[in-house]
Structures are given as C-alpha cells and as structure tokens.
Amino acid sequence: MGSSSKKKRGKQRKAARNQNVANNNTIATTNGSGTGSNWLAETLIVQTIKEHIQRANDDATVGLINFPIPLNMQRNVLPVILDFLKRCEDETFDVVLADARTSKTSSTSEAVGGDLVSPSTWIKVLAVEDWEQMFRLEIVQNIGPLVRCMCNDTERLFFKSNKHWREGIAEFVDLIYKIVRTSCNTDDPEDKKITSALLLQHEGLLSSIVQWGFWKDHRPDIATELDAIHVDMSQYIKDMGRAATIMLIYHYEDEDDGDERLAAIGSTPIISKEVDPSCTTSSCTLSYVAFLIHYTRIEGWGEIDHFGLLRLLMGNGDCVDKEVIKELLNVGLTCTDSIKQAREVTNLSQGMVLEDLAVTSDEVDENNQSSDVRIAFAIRSGLIDMCLGFIERFGEHEHFTSQDDEDSSLLDNIEFIFVYISEVSLHQKAAKAIRSKKFDIERALARLERKNKIEKAKAGITNDMNDDENDCNRLLDMLQSILDVNGSYCCRCNKPLSRTEVKECNGCHCMVYCSRACQREDWSNGHSLTCCKSYTHATVGQYQGRYDSLVTPSGRAAVKVKEIEKNVSMIQLKLFLDHTETILNQATILGIPLCDCVVVFDLRCCPLEVEVQRCTTYFTGEELEGFEGSRSYENITCDYTSSLKCRDSNANKVSMQRFFPHEWLTKG
Numbered sequence: 001m002g003s004s005s006k007k008k009r010g011k012q013r014k015a016a017r018n019q020n021v022a023n024n025n026t027i028a029t030t031n032g033s034g035t036g037s038n039w040l041a042e043t044l045i046v047q048t049i050k051e052h053i054q055r056a057n058d059d060a061t062v063g064l065i066n067f068p069i070p071l072n073m074q075r076n077v078l079p080v081i082l083d084f085l086k087r088c089e090d091e092t093f094d095v096v097l098a099d100a101r102t103s104k105t106s107s108t109s110e111a112v113g114g115d116l117v118s119p120s121t122w123i124k125v126l127a128v129e130d131w132e133q134m135f136r137l138e139i140v141q142n143i144g145p146l147v148r149c150m151c152n153d154t155e156r157l158f159f160k161s162n163k164h165w166r167e168g169i170a171e172f173v174d175l176i177y178k179i180v181r182t183s184c185n186t187d188d189p190e191d192k193k194i195t196s197a198l199l200l201q202h203e204g205l206l207s208s209i210v211q212w213g214f215w216k217d218h219r220p221d222i223a224t225e226l227d228a229i230h231v232d233m234s235q236y237i238k239d240m241g242r243a244a245t246i247m248l249i250y251h252y253e254d255e256d257d258g259d260e261r262l263a264a265i266g267s268t269p270i271i272s273k274e275v276d277p278s279c280t281t282s283s284c285t286l287s288y289v290a291f292l293i294h295y296t297r298i299e300g301w302g303e304i305d306h307f308g309l310l311r312l313l314m315g316n317g318d319c320v321d322k323e324v325i326k327e328l329l330n331v332g333l334t335c336t337d338s339i340k341q342a343r344e345v346t347n348l349s350q351g352m353v354l355e356d357l358a359v360t361s362d363e364v365d366e367n368n369q370s371s372d373v374r375i376a377f378a379i380r381s382g383l384i385d386m387c388l389g390f391i392e393r394f395g396e397h398e399h400f401t402s403q404d405d406e407d408s409s410l411l412d413n414i415e416f417i418f419v420y421i422s423e424v425s426l427h428q429k430a431a432k433a434i435r436s437k438k439f440d441i442e443r444a445l446a447r448l449e450r451k452n453k454i455e456k457a458k459a460g461i462t463n464d465m466n467d468d469e470n471d472c473n474r475l476l477d478m479l480q481s482i483l484d485v486n487g488s489y490c491c492r493c494n495k496p497l498s499r500t501e502v503k504e505c506n507g508c509h510c511m512v513y514c515s516r517a518c519q520r521e522d523w524s525n526g527h528s529l530t531c532c533k534s535y536t537h538a539t540v541g542q543y544q545g546r547y548d549s550l551v552t553p554s555g556r557a558a559v560k561v562k563e564i565e566k567n568v569s570m571i572q573l574k575l576f577l578d579h580t581e582t583i584l585n586q587a588t589i590l591g592i593p594l595c596d597c598v599v600v601f602d603l604r605c606c607p608l609e610v611e612v613q614r615c616t617t618y619f620t621g622e623e624l625e626g627f628e629g630s631r632s633y634e635n636i637t638c639d640y641t642s643s644l645k646c647r648d649s650n651a652n653k654v655s656m657q658r659f660f661p662h663e664w665l666t667k668g
Contacts (some may be wrong), residue, residue, distance in 0.1 A: 001154060009091060012181070025536060034340050038563070039162075042072070043072075046070075046072055046073055046076050047076070047078075049073065050061075050076045050077055052113060053077050053080050054080050054100065054113075055100050055113025055114060056084070056096070056097050056100035056101070056103065056113055056114050056115070056116040057113040057114075057115065057116070058115045058116045058117050058121070058221025058345070060113075061116055061121050061122070061125065062121060064077065064125045064128065064129060065121070065124050065125055066559060068130050069128060069130045069131075071132060074131060074135050075135075076128070078131075078135050078139070081122050081126065082138070082139070082143075083140045084096060084100075084119070084122055085119075085122050085123070085126075085142075085143065085145065086142065086145050087159075087234060087412065087536075088119065088143075088145050088146055088149050088158055088159050088490070089145045089148060089149055091159065091160070092159055092160050092161065093119050093159040093160075094157065094159060094163055095202075096119075097115075097116060098114065099115040100113060100114045100116075101113055101114025102114075110582050116644050118164065118167050118168070119145055119158065119159050119164050119167075119168060120164070120167045120168035123146070123168050123171040123172050124171050126139050126143070126175050127171060127174050127175040127436055128176055129178060129182075133188070133190060133194075133576075135192060136179065136182070136191075136194055136584070137190075137194055137198070139179075139318045140179065140194050140198045140199045141198060141613060143202070144202055145424050146172065147202040147204070147205050148202075148203075148204070149165070150165070150168065150169055150172040150208075151202075151204040151205055151208040152204075153208070153211070153215075153219070153222060153272055153275075153339065154275060157463075161323075163203060166225055166226060166229055167229065167541060169226070169237070170226070170230070170233050170236060170237060170544075172559045173212055173236075173237050173240045173241065174203070175241065176199070176209065176241065176244065177240040177241075177244045178193060179194065179206065180195050180199070180209075180244045180247055180248060181197035181201055181243075181244070181247065182194075183199070184247045184248070184250075184251040185198070185247075185379055192251075195248075196257075196261075200248075200261070202379050202562070202587055206248075206261070206264055206268070207264070207268045207272070208266055209241055209244050209245055209266065210245050210249070210268040210270070210288050211241070211269075211271065211272055212237050212238065212240065212242075212244075213238050213241035213242035213245060213270075214238070214270040214271065214291070215234055215237055215238060215241075216234040216235055216237070216238040216239075218270060218271050219271065219275075219390075222234070222473075231261075231276070234352075244430060245265060245288070246309065248261065249262065249309055249312055249313065249449055250264060250309075250312075251267060252312065252316070258316070259265045259316050259318075261317075262312060262313055262316050262317030262319070263317040263318060263319060265288055265289050265313065265317070265319075266287060266288050266289040266313035266314070266317045266319025267288070267289070267319050267321070268287060268288050269285065269286065269288075269319075270286050270287070270288060270291050276454060280503045284534050285323060285526070286323055286327075287319065287321060287323060287324065288319075289310065289313045289319040289320075289324050290321070290323040290324045290327050292306050292309060292310055292313075293306075293310065293324065293327035293328050293330075293331060294327050294453065296335075297330055297334070297335045297657075307344045307347075307348070310348055311347070311348065311351070314348055314351045314352065315351045316543070319350050320351070320374065322377060324352065324380055325352055325374065325377055325378050326381050328345065328348055328349060328352060329349075329378065329381045329382045329383060329386055331345055331579065332345040332346070332386040332389075332390075333382050333384075333385065333386050333389065336390075339394045339397050339400065339410055342390045342393075342394055342410055343407060343408075343409065343410045343413060345386075346387070346390065346407065346410060346413035346414055346417060347387075347407060347413050349378070349386075349413070349417055350416055350417060350420070350550075352374065352376075352378060353371055353374045353375045353378055353383070353417070353420050354371060354420065354423075362615055371424075371645075372424045372427040372428075372429050372430050372645065373429055373562075375420065375421055375424055375430050375433070376429035376430045376432065376433040377433075379421070379430065379433040379434060379437055380433050380435075380437070383417065383421075383441065384421070384437060384441055384479065385437075385441075385444070385516060386477075387414045387417055387418070387475075388445075388448070388479075390410060390414060390440070391414065391448065391475055391476070392444075392447075392448055392451070394410060395471070395472040396455075396472075400471065401471055411471050411475070414475055415474075415475060415478065418475065418478040418479060418482065418606060419478075419606050421434075421482055422478070422481070422482050422485075422606035423604070423645055424483065424565045424643070424645050425482050425485060425486050425566075426486070426563070426567040426568060426603065426642050427560060427564065427645065428560075428561055428563040431486055431501055434482065434483070434486045435486060435487070438483060438486070438487075441479065441483060442483065445476060445479065445480060448472075448476060449476075452470075452472070452473070455462050460510060477607050478606045478607055480607070481606055481607035481608050482606065484571075484574075484578065485571055485575070485603055485608060486567075486571075487570065487571060487574070488512060488514075488570050489500075489570055489571060489574045490512065490513050490514040490515075490573075491511045491512055491513060491518075491522060491569060491570065491572070492513055492514075492518035492519070492521055492522040492573070493514060493518050494573045494574055494577060495514045497512065497514055497570075503515070503516070504518065505519065505527070505531060507531040507532045508531050508532050508545070509566065509567050510545070510565050510566045510569045511527060511531075511560075512566075512569065512570050526542065526544060526659060527544065529542050529543075529544075530542065530543050530544045530545050533545070535547040536626070537622040537623050537625070537626040538626045538629070538630065539626065539630050540623050540626040540627045540630065540657075541626060541627040541628070541630030541631030541632070541637075542630045542631065542632065542659070544657060544658050544659060545565070545656060545657065546561070546565050546654060546655065546656050547655055547656065547657050551650055553651070556646060556647075557644070557646045557649035557651075560626060560644060560645075560646045561644060561654055564642055564644065564654045565654065565656065568603070568640050568642055568654070569655050569656070572638065572640060572656070572658045573658075573660070574600070575601055575608070575610075575640075576638055576658075576660055576664070577664065578667050579599075579601075579610045580666075583597075583599050583610070583612055583636075583665060584666075586610075586611070586612035587612050590612060590614060592614060594636045594662045594665065595631070595632075595633045595634070595635065595636065595662070596614060596615050596616075597612050597614070597615065597636055597637070598612070598613050598614070598615050598618040598619075598637045598638070598639055599611075599612055599636060599637070599638045599639065600612075600613060600618070600638075600639045600641070601638065601639065601640045601641070602641055603640060603641060603642040603643070604641060604642060604643045604653065615627060615637065618639070632659065634661055634662060635659040635660060635661055636659065636660055636661075636662055636665070637657065637659055637664070638658045638660065639655065639656070639657055639658065640655070640656045640657075640658070641654070641655045641656075642654050642656075643655055
C-alpha cells in the first residue's frame with residue numbers, strides 16, 4: 001500500500017513538473033506586457049501559476065527564483081508566499097504541505113502539488129531583487145513570524161524543525177541583507193523608510209544582524225551545523241552580517257532615531273546572552289564596540305575604517321561601558337605604533353569620558369558633561385599613564401601639534417582629556433582614582449622632567465626662558481595642577497594625611513586635621529564661628545565654608561556638592577601656601593594691604609588660576625557692607641571656585657571661602 005502511494009505521488013509530481021515547464025517559460029516571456037489581445041491569456045496564465053504556488057508545487061515555486069517576475073505576477077503570488085511563511089511558528093512543514101495538496105482551485109480539484117522540497121524556497125522567493133517597492137514594503141510588514149523563528153538562535157526552529165532552520169538561515173540572512181542594502185543605497189525616502197521605520201521594528205532583528213557576524217568564530221554550535229550543509233556557509237553569514245551592520249551604522253542619519261540605532265548596535269553583545277546567561281568570559285560579555293576595539297588591538301587597524309565606526313558608535317551612540325574603556329586603553333598602552341594611531345585613540349578617549357558625546361574636542365561647550373564614574377574607571381585603567389606615554393614617545397614629533405584633515409592634533413586631544421579630568425577631579429570617585437595612581441603619575445612626571453633636562457643639555461640650552469611655551473611642559477603643568485588640587489592635608493598645619501590619619505570635624509564633616517591639637521586650635525581661631533552655620537551677608541567677613549547659595553542643591557547634586565566641599569577644604573591651606581609668592585606680588589602691584597585683598601583660586605581652570613582682587617571689587621552691595629562690618633584686619637580672604645558636574649543641578653560651580661592670618665604668607 002505504501003508502494004502504490006509513492007507511485008501515485010510520483011506521477012503527480014511528474015504531471016506538475018510537465019505543466020510547470022510551460023508555466024516557467026511563460027514567466028520568462030510574459031514580463032508585465034499583458035495588454036490588448038494578450039491580456040486575457042496572460043491573466044489565465046498568471047492565475048494558473050498562482051494556483052500551483054498555492055499548492056506548494058516545487059517547480060512552480062522555484063521558477064519564481066530563476067526568472068524575472070512580472071508586476072502582475074508579483075501582485076498575485078506574494079500574498080500566497082507570505083501566507084505560507086506566517087504559519088512557520090505554529091505548524092510543521094508537513095502539515096502545511098498536506099493542506100496545500102488538498103486545497104481547491106478554480107481550474108482543477110486534482111490533488112497536484114504539495115511537493116515543495118524545503119520551506120527555504122519561500123524565503124529565496126522573497127529575496128529575489130525584482131520586487132517593486134510596494135511589494136518590498138509588504139514583505140517587510142509581514143515577516144514577523146519568520147523573523148521570530150530565524151532570530152531565535154538558541155531553539156533554532158523553522159516550521160518546528162531544526163533541519164528547516166539550518167536550511168533556511170542563509171536565505172533569511174540574504175533576504176535581510178538585500179533589504180538593508182537597497183534601503184541604504186538609495187535616495188528614495190520611501191525605500192529608506194523600509195529599513196529604518198519597518199524592518200528594524202521587528203523585535204530581536206537588529207541584535208541578530210550584529211551577532212551574525214560572530215557566529216563563525218564564537219558560535220561553534222551553529223557554525224559546525226551550517227558548514228556541514230554547505231562549505232563556508234557560516235563564513236557567508238558572517239560576511240553578510242558584518243556588511244549589513246556597517247551599512248546600518250554609516251546610514252544612521254537617514255532617520256530621526258539614528259542615535260538610538262547606533263546605541264542599540266554598539267551595546268549589543270556579540271554573543272546572545274540567552275545562549276548561556278551564566279557565562280562571564282570576555283567573549284560572552286564583549287559588546288559590538290568593545291569587540292571592534294579588541295579586534296583592532298589583535299589584528300591592527302586593517303582596511304576597514306574601525307576608527308570611523310568607533311567614533312560614530314562611541315560619539316553619537318554613547319556606547320561606552322567598562323569593557324570598552326579597558327579595551328581602548330589596552331590599545332593605547334600596548335598597540336599604538338604611530339602618532340596617527342595615538343591621535344585616533346586619544347580622540348576616542350575624549351568621548352569615552354563624557355556623558356554628552358555629540359561634540360568634538362573643538363566644539364566643547366558648557367553642556368558637555370564630564371562623567372565622574374567613567375573618568376574614575378578610566379584613570380584606574382591607565383588613562384593618564386597612556387597620555388604620559390604618548391607625550392614621552394611623540395612629544396618631540398613634528399606632527400605632535402598638527403591636525404589631520406578635520407581631526408584635532410595629539411596635543412589637543414591630550415589637553416582636552418586633562419581638562420575633562422580636572423573638571424571632576426574634586427568629585428569623590430575621580431578624586432579617589434587620582435590618589436590611587438598619584439605615586440605612579442608623580443614618578444612618570446619626574447622621569448619626563450629628567451628627560452627634558454638631558455635633551456636640553458644635549459642641545460646646549462642653558463636657560464628656561466622658553467619652558468612655558470613648550471607644548472609638552474604645558475601638558476605636564478596641567479597634570480601637576482590636577483595632582484596639586486587632589487590630596488588630603490591638615491586644615492591647620494598643612495601636613496599630608498594618609499587615609500588612616502584623617503580626623504574629621506564632628507560637626508560639619510568637611511574640615512580635616514592631623515590631630516586633636518590642630519582641631520582645637522582651628523576651632524578657637526575661627527571654625528567655631530561658622531561650623532554648620534549658613535552663609536549670610538551680615539557675617540561674610542568671618543564666614544568660612546560654602547557660600548554659593550544661588551541654588552540649593554538636592555538629591556544627587558547635594559551629594560556631589562558635599563563631596564566637593566570636603567575635598568576643597570582639605571587643599572585650601574596647601575594652595576594658599578603654595579602660591580605665597582604670587583599672592584604677595586599681586587598685592588604689591590595693587591598697592592593695598594593684605595586685609596583688603598581677596599585671593600581668588602579658580603579651580604575650574606587647568607592649571608588653576610590665582611588672582612588677587614580688591615575687596616571693594618570682589619564684594620558689592622550688602623555683601624560689601626557685611627564684609628566691612630564683620631571682617632578681621634589680621635586675616636586675608638580666600639575664595640575657591642570649583643566645577644560642579646551634575647545633571648541634577650542648575651548650578652555649575654561650588655564656591656567656598658576661607659580666612660588665613662597674614663603672617664602665614666611671610667613666615668618661613
């Protein structure tokens with residue numbers, strides 16, 4: 001009985017093939033020219049072919065792939081193909097074929113067809129490049145079930161079969177690649193919309209496109225199965241996936257949410273987390289951006305413009321995490337052989353430490369926020385070490401200060417990195433990171449200074465007149481300034497304090513001392529007047545603490561202000577004593593007594609700036625009246641202004657005031 005059934009099905013297939021030879025020839029010759037007397041005949045032919053497609057006839061379906069499809073044929077057969085593929089999640093291929101085999105048509109009720117070899121043929125039909133724009137749009141709108149099946153790379157089921165998934169995945173990748181290529185390489189806004197507004201809206205598709213490029217090297221469970229079907233199938237999918245990803249990156253501007261697309265691409269892990277959620281190895285956790293940097297470190301920059309891709313993903317997409325920071329700094333510390341590469345790495349490093357990254361180094365404005373968390377992690381991972389290494393290796397290079405096309409110079413890049421570090425150097429996380437690297441940084445600075453002296457001696461230079469104009473020296477001065485404003489010193493005697501030696505005031509928790517003796521002395525000499533007190537105009541002449549009361553911080557901003565207040569308190573006396581000569585010289589030029597001076601330390605500048613002003617210039621209105629009524633004529637007033645980098649605050653600075661006896665400027 002089984003033998004007779006097979007013979008019967010064989011005869012049916014043979015009859016269907018004979019019929020479809022003529023039909024396929026008709027597809028090749030009737031290329032949309034059905035007009036006049038031929039219209040009726042062509043309509044009947046199209047209807048016949050459609051019925052064979054509905055019956056899942058293999059020869060008729062394959063014929064759609066091998067010959068150009070006329071417009072009227074596209075209109076008739078596309079809904080049939082899409083209807084079949086919509087069943088791929090819930091039904092088996094055998095059930096679909098059985099239904100097709102017994103379906104009724106207008107021309108015949110004979111059970112001819114149902115012999116389609118593989119459902120991947122339907123995907124091949126969709127991937128034919130003849131489809132008109134309206135039908136490409138229809139394809140994209142109706143392949144949701146197909147996308148869900150083929151993008152599930154853990155279960156890997158298509159019509160509930162692993163075999164059909166393996167047979168169809170390459171065709172599906174080809175389909176998606178062609179849609180993306182057509183959409184990206186056209187000026188037609190409607191075609192561009194097909195990918196941006198419709199195709200990528202299918203859940204999981206964008207991350208799958210990215211991950212296809214890594215199956216061959218990082219998914220042996222898939223690659224082995226695919227290559228068993230066809231040699232280098234995994235290589236083909238890798239090439240198509242990477243090419244499609246690069247096109248989607250470079251054409252991000254084609255839609256309003258382009259930055260969101262970049263963020264999604266750049267942060268996609270190269271291996272689906274669903275494969276092994278417990279995996280913690282580097283290959284499992286690397287994002288697309290981190291892998292690009294990792295690949296650059298292992299294989300070199302190569303022909304693909306990895307720098308351009310990374311600049312878009314890190315700059316416009318803000319795709320920065322710990323792995324990205326570590327990988328980029330590893331490139332800078334170990335694999336940078338030329339000044340061009342150093343310039344590219346430092347250019348990317350600027351974006352790495354910012355929160356708002358859509359501006360370049362020469363467009364930095366006050367809306368660009370340095371990230372305390374990112375900078376702290378980058379410093380611990382070697383950001384400053386990398387910059388010092390570049391200064392040492394390329395500082396004397398003829399192109400150290402020159403720009404390349406529109407890119408800033410290596411000098412400019414390092415300078416802006418130091419500026420960003422300086423802006424948050426008094427925030428808690430960044431301050432701790434700088435202190436943890438302080439010894440290494442100071443040692444590197446000393447080594448560079450010795451190198452400069454040796455080189456000057458070899459060149460016969462005997463004076464330091466041009467030192468301030470030296471570009472490398474300017475960078476080193478910036479870094480030294482960052483170290484100077486970052487440390488723990490007794491607020492009374494200026495003794496350097498280790499972590500275990502710090503003794504805080506129990507009241508304000510801002511002033512720190514080396515001993516109870518210093519704490520008592522400072523308490524009796526003015527701190528008792530202002531500890532935990534609020535600033536008022538009437539007491540401005542004796543108030544010591546934060547006085548910038550234009551904005552009352554709350555939430556995250558309040559925490560950051562408290563961090564800055566404490567860190568500034570620990571360096572006020574040190575900065576005052578370190579700049580004794582500058583203060584005395586400027587006061588002499590002004591020709592006023594020290595009690596009438598206000599010393600302004602602008603910690604927002606790098607290196608910091610020190611300026612002596614007249615109290616009548618610095619204070620105005622009620623503040624000046626309060627200062628005159630409450631000040632001590634034995635003290636000099638100091639103002640410390642630092643940056644507040646916090647999205648939760650309308651203020652961008654923290655201002656503090658402190659008084660020191662005149663005699664501290666001249667003793668010793």
